[in-house]
Each structure stands twice: as C-alpha cells, then as structure tokens.
Amino acid sequence: MSVVCPSFISRYPVVTMAHGGGGRLMNQLLDEMIHVAFRTTEDSERHDGAVLETAQERIAFTTDSYVITPLFFPGGDIGELSIYGTVNDLAMCGAMPRWISLGFILEEGLPMLDLQRVVDSIARAAERCGVQVVTGDTKVVERGKADGLYINTSGIGVLRNNTPFIGPASIKEGDAVILSGDVGRHGMAVMSVREGLSFSTTVESDLAPLSGPVDSLIGHGLPVHCMRDLTRGGLASSLNEIASAAGLGINLCESKIPVQEEVLGACEVLGFDPLYVANEGRMVLILPREAGEEAVSLMRSFKMCENAALIGSVVPSGIAPVTVKTSVGTSRVLDMISGDQLPRIC
Amino acid sequence: MSVVCPSFISRYPVVTMAHGGGGRLMNQLLDEMIHVAFRTTEDSERHDGAVLETAQERIAFTTDSYVITPLFFPGGDIGELSIYGTVNDLAMCGAMPRWISLGFILEEGLPMLDLQRVVDSIARAAERCGVQVVTGDTKVVERGKADGLYINTSGIGVLRNNTPFIGPASIKEGDAVILSGDVGRHGMAVMSVREGLSFSTTVESDLAPLSGPVDSLIGHGLPVHCMRDLTRGGLASSLNEIASAAGLGINLCESKIPVQEEVLGACEVLGFDPLYVANEGRMVLILPREAGEEAVSLMRSFKMCENAALIGSVVPSGIAPVTVKTSVGTSRVLDMISGDQLPRIC
Numbered sequence: 001m002s003v004v005c006p007s008f009i010s011r012y013p014v015v016t017m018a019h020g021g022g023g024r025l026m027n028q029l030l031d032e033m034i035h036v037a038f039r040t041t042e043d044s045e046r047h048d049g050a051v052l053e054t055a056q057e058r059i060a061f062t063t064d065s066y067v068i069t070p071l072f073f074p075g076g077d078i079g080e081l082s083i084y085g086t087v088n089d090l091a092m093c094g095a096m097p098r099w100i101s102l103g104f105i106l107e108e109g110l111p112m113l114d115l116q117r118v119v120d121s122i123a124r125a126a127e128r129c130g131v132q133v134v135t136g137d138t139k140v141v142e143r144g145k146a147d148g149l150y151i152n153t154s155g156i157g158v159l160r161n162n163t164p165f166i167g168p169a170s171i172k173e174g175d176a177v178i179l180s181g182d183v184g185r186h187g188m189a190v191m192s193v194r195e196g197l198s199f200s201t202t203v204e205s206d207l208a209p210l211s212g213p214v215d216s217l218i219g220h221g222l223p224v225h226c227m228r229d230l231t232r233g234g235l236a237s238s239l240n241e242i243a244s245a246a247g248l249g250i251n252l253c254e255s256k257i258p259v260q261e262e263v264l265g266a267c268e269v270l271g272f273d274p275l276y277v278a279n280e281g282r283m284v285l286i287l288p289r290e291a292g293e294e295a296v297s298l299m300r301s302f303k304m305c306e307n308a309a310l311i312g313s314v315v316p317s318g319i320a321p322v323t324v325k326t327s328v329g330t331s332r333v334l335d336m337i338s339g340d341q342l343p344r345i346c
Numbered sequence: 347m348s349v350v351c352p353s354f355i356s357r358y359p360v361v362t363m364a365h366g367g368g369g370r371l372m373n374q375l376l377d378e379m380i381h382v383a384f385r386t387t388e389d390s391e392r393h394d395g396a397v398l399e400t401a402q403e404r405i406a407f408t409t410d411s412y413v414i415t416p417l418f419f420p421g422g423d424i425g426e427l428s429i430y431g432t433v434n435d436l437a438m439c440g441a442m443p444r445w446i447s448l449g450f451i452l453e454e455g456l457p458m459l460d461l462q463r464v465v466d467s468i469a470r471a472a473e474r475c476g477v478q479v480v481t482g483d484t485k486v487v488e489r490g491k492a493d494g495l496y497i498n499t500s501g502i503g504v505l506r507n508n509t510p511f512i513g514p515a516s517i518k519e520g521d522a523v524i525l526s527g528d529v530g531r532h533g534m535a536v537m538s539v540r541e542g543l544s545f546s547t548t549v550e551s552d553l554a555p556l557s558g559p560v561d562s563l564i565g566h567g568l569p570v571h572c573m574r575d576l577t578r579g580g581l582a583s584s585l586n587e588i589a590s591a592a593g594l595g596i597n598l599c600e601s602k603i604p605v606q607e608e609v610l611g612a613c614e615v616l617g618f619d620p621l622y623v624a625n626e627g628r629m630v631l632i633l634p635r636e637a638g639e640e641a642v643s644l645m646r647s648f649k650m651c652e653n654a655a656l657i658g659s660v661v662p663s664g665i666a667p668v669t670v671k672t673s674v675g676t677s678r679v680l681d682m683i684s685g686d687q688l689p690r691i692c
Contacts, residue, residue, distance in 0.1 A: 018685025
C-alpha cells in the first residue's frame with residue numbers, strides 16, 4: 001500500500017525510545033512511514049492539529065482505545081479494528097464518518113515490520129470507509145510497559161441536517177429489533193489464536209465497517225430509533241444497556257439469532273454463550289415495526305449484513321431488561337454479565 | 347470536586363480486568379466515577395459518541411496520548427496534562443477549544459484512589475479551560491502491560507470565521523519570534539521526582555492552558571502567522587520544525603530567553619540544555635515585527651505568560667534552520683536532537 005523506504009526498516013528494525021522523543025528519529029518515523037501511508041498534505045504535516053471544513057453544523061465525536069491481543073488475528077488486525085471500530089461508533093450516532101485521529105503507544109522493541117503492517121492496514125481500512133486520518137500522535141514506552149502497541153482513534157462524523165436524535169431515549173414499545181448478522185465470531189477468532197486452539201474450520205472475525213448499511217438506511221429515510229454496534233459483552237450487554245437506558249424491555253426470539261455452526265461448536269467446547277461474545281462488525285437496529293422488513297432487506301444488500309434478521313421487539317419493562325424466548329418455548333432472562341468472558345478483545 | 351460514593355472505592359480498591367469488560371463492573375465504574383465527574387447528560391450516557399452543534403463551519407481536530415511517569419509531579423499530574431496538552435494543541439491552530447474525548451488505558455491493580463485523583467484533576471482542568479469532556483472509553487490491560495494508566499485525549503475546537511491559516515507556511519522573513527515564558531521547568535520538575543533529586547527549591551512544572559492568551563491575541567486581531575506549544579524536544583525542536591517546514595531560518599538572541607535560576611542550576615548539574623528540555627505551558631508566537639510589542643504586552647497580562655519576551659526573528663535560510671547569538675557575541679547552531687533527553691515526559 002504505502003511505499004516505505006526499505007532502508008528505514010533495515011536501519012531501525014525495532015522501535016526505540018528515541019522514536020517517541022520528539023526529535024529527529026521521531027520525525028523520520030513520521031516522514032518515512034506515517035505520512036507516506038496517509039498522504040498527509042504539506043500544510044497539515046507537523047502541525048498540532050488539523051483544520052477541517054464541516055459542511056454541516058452537527059457533528060458526532062467518538063473515541064476508542066484498542067488494546068487487543070494478539071495484534072493479528074483471523075479476519076483482521078489491530079489496525080483495521082482501530083478504524084472500523086471508530087467508524088462504527090460514528091455510524092451508530094447516525095453520522096457519516098469523515099475524519100480520524102490516530103494515537104500510537106508503541107512498546108520499545110516492537111518490530112518495525114509489525115508497525116508497518118499495522119500502518120498499512122489502517123490506511124487501507126480508512127480508504128475503504130472513505131475516512132481520512134488527519135492528525136496523530138506517537139509515544140514510545142519502555143520494554144514491558146505496553147504489549148506491542150496500543151492504538152487510540154477518535155473520529156468525527158457529520159450528521160445530515162434532518163437526522164433526528166438516534167439513541168436509547170428514542171425507542172418505543174412495539175419497535176422491531178433487527179440484528180445485522182451472525183454473532184460471536186470476533187471473540188472466537190481471537191480466542192482461537194490466543195489459546196492456540198484449532199477448530200475444524202477457522203473462525204474468522206466479523207470485523208467490518210457498518211457505515212455503508214447505516215448510510216443506506218438513513219438515506220432511504222427509514223425512521224431509525226436506535227443503533228448500537230456489538231462489541232465487548234456481545235449482543236446481550238448492548239441490549240441490556242439500551243433497554244435499561246430507555247426504561248423499557250426487549251424480548252428476543254432465540255431461534256432467530258444467527259450463529260455460525262463453527263462458533264456454536266467452539267462456544268460449547270469452551271463454555272461460552274455466543275450472545276455474550278464480542279463482535280466487531282455487527283449492530284442492532286431498533287425502529288418502528290412497520291419499517292422492519294424494508295430495513296432488513298436494505299441491510300441484506302450489503303455483504304457484511306447478508307444475514308440480517310428481525311430477532312425481537314421492544315416491550316413494556318418487565319422482570320428484566322432483556323428476556324429471550326428459547327427454542328423450546330420457555331423464557332429466560334438475558335442478564336448483563338459482571339465483567340467480560342474475554343479480556344483484551346478490542 | 348466530584349462526589350464519588352466512598353463505598354465504591356472501598357468495594358474496589360484497585361482496578362480489575364472486569365472494570366474494562368463491557369459488563370456490569372465497567373458500567374459501575376462509569377456511573378460512580380466518570381459520569382459523576384463530567385456531569386454527563388442522560389442523552390449522551392452510554393452512547394457510542396457525542397453529537398455536537400458547531401456554530402462555525404471550520405473546526406480543528408487534534409489528538410495526544412499521555413504516558414508520563416510519574417503520574418503525579420510537582421505542579422501537576424497526568425490528568426491536568428491530558429487536558430492542557432490537548433487544549434494547547436487546539437489553541438495553536440487558532441481554534442477555541444470546545445470538546446474533549448477521553449480514552450483511559452488502565453493497568454490492572456491501579457489503586458482506585460489514584461484513578462479518582464486523576465479523574466477529578468481532569469474535571470477541574472476542563473472546567474478551567476471551558477472545555478467539555480463529551481465522550482470516552484475505558485480499557486483495562488493486565489498487570490505489567492501498562493504503567494499505571496495511559497490517557498488519550500482528542501479535542502475539537504472551532505475557528506473564528508475570518509481566522510487565516512496559522513502554521514509554518516505563513517511565516518515571513520523579518521517576523522518576530524516571541525516566547526511566552528521561561529523554559530525547561532516541566533522536564534526538570536519530572537526529572538527531580540523520577541530521579542529522587544532534591545534541588546534547593548522545588549522546580550514546578552510550567553503546565554498551563556494557553557487558550558486564554560491565544561484567544562486574546564486573535565480576538566485583538568493580531569496577524570498571527572504561526573504558533574507552537576513547546577513540549578517534547580523543547581524550544582529548540584519546535585523552532586527547528588517550524589523553520590524547516592517554512593524553508594526559512596530563525597535567529598535567536600540567547601540572553602533574551604528566560605530560564606529560571608533553579609532550572610539553570612539543575613540543568614547544569616545534570617548536563618541538560620534548557621533549550622531542549624520539555625515544557626507544557628509555553629509557546630512560541632511568530633508574527634510581523636510591527637505587531638511584536640503589542641503581542642508581548644497582551645500575553646503578559648496572563649499569569650502563565652508574564653515573562654513573555656521577543657527572543658528572535660525569522661531570517662533567510664542559512665547554514666542551519668535555527669541559530670543562536672550567544673551572550674558572548676558568537677553564533678551557534680541550535681540543532682534538532684536525535685531522540686529526546688528525557689523519555690516519558692508527557
């Protein structure tokens with residue numbers, strides 16, 4: 001993707017403290033790797049921030065730090081994750097993602113080739129989503145004081161002038177709850193590498209940008225009440241948060257929730273519930289029931305949402321924020337978990 | 347500042363992995379500490395990002411990660427630093443700082459009281475600068491995988507409609523170079539704690555927000571060409587970056603550069619050059635010579651700039667980007683250093 005002077009990496013095969021020192025070596029790292037990858041314009045190079053023209057007067061702003069281990073996993077890496085994760089957060093606000101800031105915390109001794117791979121991956125992911133990395137920062141900490149690298153990305157998106165407030169406060173009794181695809185893949189993909197497990201088929205992360213489908217839903221004028229991407233804590237935690245914030249209940253139909261065969265198998269072996277496992281390319285959409293079918297069919301036209309399905313509805317608040325009708329006809333509470341089944345997943 | 351339920355800290359005296367897991371414990375941390383400190387509104391709580399109304403159509407965007415060690419130092423702490431540092435970056439773009447995002451990477455085992463102290467400090471600093479912390483993220487990494495805590499803040503500021511481009515490309519031969527105060531204090535303050543050194547007088551960091559003085563300069567219509575806050579690499583590195591980017595030279599008069607007696611002494615003992623030592627509340631301002639005196643007098647009306655002084659001028663490019671006329675009348679090159687004298691300074 002980017003054309004990095006090979007002599008740079010041969011001169012500096014690993015990150016050193018001086019690469020974060022604000023001096024010549026840091027500027028070399030910026031010049032020979034970062035600015036090359038992001039085609040920084042002369043004006044914005046070496047400046048404290050980026051100046052941006054917003055055509056709209058309402059913007060969305062979000063931030064996320066990425067501390068995933070391992071840095072590379074089936075279906076993606078920390079670089080892609082740091083773009084799609086933040087793009088998805090903006091999309092969930094109903095915004096069109098535009099600008100991204102990129103903060104690296106690098107560990108002394110990180111192989112420069114790993115950093116290059118991550119930087120290239122970030123540049124490709126940004127291009128795919130039509131966002132621009134416009135400002136950044138690089139720090140280096142001593143060996144042992146980080147875990148390879150951590151990334152923070154913050155993002156700015158612009159809202160269409162007539163987009164109403166999208167959030168838990170807007171959901172209503174009777175609304176349809178739509179899930180954009182099968183759940184549990186990201187968590188199981190990371191788990192498989194981390195624990196050295198091999199399943200019969202490799203589980204790949206669902207990592208994907210959701211800005212395209214969201215843009216389509218809003219562009220078609222669908223009356224979106226709430227959207228939420230499913231990350232840490234999985235489907236269960238997101239729905240619990242939404243229902244609690246809204247003071248309403250959500251009732252799901254278990255048989256409608258798509259889960260890949262391999263993910264189900266891996267979850268059974270390891271004792272995980274796929275409804276609590278992390279995803280990185282999945283969302284729930286809540287909107288009036290009458291718009292449900294159109295929403296599902298719009299979403300399905302995007303590859304990353306081809307298994308979108310109506311999985312439940314908003315109900316009056318009851319015994320618990322979220323309940324599930326199981327395949328055998330009984331009802332169970334889908335509680336929020338205390339911590340997380342899998343740390344360092346994003 | 348914030349009123350945190352004491353039972354929260356007694357229940358969780360240290361940060362645990364579950365506090366970053368996306369589940370109930372993370373939500374408790376947000377509810378009982380973070381949202382309390384930043385008076386998050388109901389609408390923005392638990393949402394993926396913040397929606398903001400920009401009155402102006404041009405915004406500035408910046409990011410910085412803070413990995414300073416130790417977390418608490420004479421004259422400040424990592425919390426204040428994470429606000430003032432980002433506020434200063436926005437101010438240097440000529441923008442009025444408005445919104446801040448806050449990303450925590452916490453190390454498992456961090457005393458919860460330390461986190462509380464940092465959160466309170468962030469809230470106070472934000473209030474002082476008139477900025478709002480509007481969105482955030484919290485991750486926890488295992489013991490040994492960070493150094494207590496790292497903070498990323500990104501910031502958005504708005505530009506007045508008629509503010510011209512402020513940056514190295516705008517500086518011109520003959521321009522005055524103004525320094526906002528004495529240099530070298532932040533680096534020496536951190537160094538003294540880190541190395542357990544005691545000087546006869548405690549050196550306090552110069553940590554301070556520069557948005558007030560900048561707002562005054564721009565508000566009074568001064569024709570600002572370039573501004574830069576002096577952080578890693580000190581005065582020397584910032585001026586080298588500006589001069590190189592502009593393709594011009596900068597000539598300083600050494601005797602005009604204010605340095606505290608204690609800082610000079612500490613630098614001599616430790617073999618540092620104060621012109622390369624980090625600052626966190628200092629800036630250089632470059633503008634037409636005829637506006638120099640008014641700028642100095644405007645700046646001096648702010649406490650953190652009371653020692654503002656004209657220290658040099660922009661000259662044609664010569665033997666080196668930055669040269670200094672020493673007190674004995676000779677001239678020396680003020681080169682850029684390779685790495686940094688002091689790592690983990692911000």
